[in-house]
Amino acid sequence: MEGEQSVGRRRMLAAGVGLLAGLPAAVAAIDPEEGVTAPEDLMKEHGVLNRCLLIYEEGLARLRDGGALWPGVFAHTARLIRSFVEDYHERNEERYLFPAFRRAGKLVDLVETLEAQHQAGRRLTQQILALAAPEAFRDAGRRDQLATACRAFVRMYRPHEAREDTVLFPALRTILTARQVLALGERMEADEQKVLGHEGFERSLAEVESIEKALGIFDLAQFTP
Ligand SMILES: [Fe+2]
Ligand SMILES: [Fe+2]
Numbered sequence: 001m002e003g004e005q006s007v008g009r010r011r012m013l014a015a016g017v018g019l020l021a022g023l024p025a026a027v028a029a030i031d032p033e034e035g036v037t038a039p040e041d042l043m044k045e046h047g048v049l050n051r052c053l054l055i056y057e058e059g060l061a062r063l064r065d066g067g068a069l070w071p072g073v074f075a076h077t078a079r080l081i082r083s084f085v086e087d088y089h090e091r092n093e094e095r096y097l098f099p100a101f102r103r104a105g106k107l108v109d110l111v112e113t114l115e116a117q118h119q120a121g122r123r124l125t126q127q128i129l130a131l132a133a134p135e136a137f138r139d140a141g142r143r144d145q146l147a148t149a150c151r152a153f154v155r156m157y158r159p160h161e162a163r164e165d166t167v168l169f170p171a172l173r174t175i176l177t178a179r180q181v182l183a184l185g186e187r188m189e190a191d192e193q194k195v196l197g198h199e200g201f202e203r204s205l206a207e208v209e210s211i212e213k214a215l216g217i218f219d220l221a222q223f224t225p
Contacts, residue, residue, distance in 0.1 A: 038096075038185040039169040044201070045089040046161045051208045052077050052085070053157060056150045058217050063147050074132035074146060076211055078125050084204040086125060088195045090118045092188050093164075097172065104175040107168060114168070117160050124153045 055077045062069040098111045130136065131146035172181060192200050212218035 038181055038188055039172055041185060041188060042089065042093070042097075042169060043165055045084070046165060048201075048204055048208055049081070049085050049089070049157060049161060051212065052081050053154045054217065055208070055211050055215065056154050058215050060147055060150055060154075063143060071132045071134050071137035073211065073215060074128055074137075074150065076207070078128040078132060080204060080207050080211075082122075082125050082129075084196070084200075086118070086122055088192065088200070090121075091195070092191060094118065096184055096187065097168065100175055101168070101171075106175055107171055110163065110168060114160065114164065117156055120156065121153065121160075124149050124156075128153070 055073065059069060059073045059077075061067065094115065098115060101107050101111045127149045128146060131142050131149065136142045137146070176184065196204065209218060
């Protein structure tokens with residue numbers, strides 16, 4: 001048993017040797033069951049945001065084509081975006097990642113733009129919530145405003161999260177040590193409990209799935225061309 005464990009540990013060390021060279025074994029040998037690293041966590045959260053964008057796009061298509069649609073599609077999604085993306089995911093980026101890049105003097109212009117976009121996103125969500133209220137949704141002019149706000153939201157967040165995934169998150173390891181990245185992951189995990197409650201990620205994901213199912217866009221195979 002002991003022998004097997006140390007073989008596994010050596011294998012993990014060998015796999016991570018390029019990235020973690022020079023670090024003590026206790027830091028390098030991450031138990032995969034024990035939790036994901038900060039960038040992996042943030043990217044997983046982007047997956048939830050992506051699924052919300054897909055719901056907005058489906059809602060927009062139905063607004064345009066007159067398909068079956070009810071205001072809760074927008075309202076429910078916007079509330080989820082507010083609690084999961086804006087009050088949790090983006091707060092973590094603003095609290096832990098952006099200041100670290102500013103302190104290091106790295107990607108500062110990018111960080112400025114990302115932060116301004118968080119603010120713009122919150123304004124749009126505010127509008128979407130107001131315009132998706134049932135009495136507003138009955139009015140054709142305000143449905144047009146709702147569509148404009150949703151389109152702007154999707155248009156901004158696709159490149160926003162893609163830039164974070166491809167540029168900002170990978171650069172985290174150039175300004176923090178592996179040990180600091182691990183500590184950051186733990187701090188964010190604790191915040192998840194505090195802000196979202198027990199199994200916050202899982203519950204948010206289940207909510208997204210329930211909206212997808214109600215819209216008939218849950219089955220992934222339907223998207224295969
Ligand atoms: Fe962001
Ligand atoms: Fe993000």
